[in-house]
Amino acid sequence: MNAHVSQGGWPVLVLNADFRPLSYYPLSLWSWQDAIKAVFLDRVNIVEYYDRAVRSPSFEIQLPSVVSLKSFVKPTTHPAFTRFNVFLRDRFSCQYCLSGDDLTFDHIIPRSKGGQTTWENVVAACSPCNLRKGNLTPQQAKMFPKQTPYAPTVHQLHRNGRLFPPNYLHESWLDYLYWDTELDP
Secondary structure, three states: OHHHOOOOOOOEEEEOOOOOEOOEOOEOEEOHHHHHHHHHOOOEEEEEEEEEEEEOOOOEEEEEEEEEEOOOOOOOOOOOOOHHHHHHHOOOOOOOOOOOOOEEEEEOOOHHHOOOOOHHHEEEEEHHHHHHHOOOOHHHHOOOOOOOOOOOOHHHHHHHHOOOOOOOOOHHHHHHOOOOOOOOO
């Protein structure tokens, strides 16, 4: 969903029909153009607005900052196995040295030795550690990941995603994000 959002282009937070974000990380955002189109197609309700409007010769509409879907979209229970989700599961840290720089991913058991590209055999690794480990098993390289790789749940990925808030959070979004986290005393 984030692919269509232009830089500084008035992004719109998209909530499910239950007023929860469709996704926390990446945050479910649409471009203002997509949000306006969804309004006209009667697919969303506008919940919050920016202090800005767009005009045509015969029409003016205030830009939405938060919309909610009219139809509930059932959240997925099994996250997709993607490079991004591996990094998110591993909190954007090399599982050998904990660096967050120049991340790639490493097969614990190399593919040449029968290892598969699965949640349980892939971890985030910085390029230097990945090169040092090379085509060796953890025992051969004497390099062991800090945590045993696992297939995460959507809840676990959302929890990790909350540790890395997006660079841009409009004030009108804050009432709809992270409402299930514990409040400060």
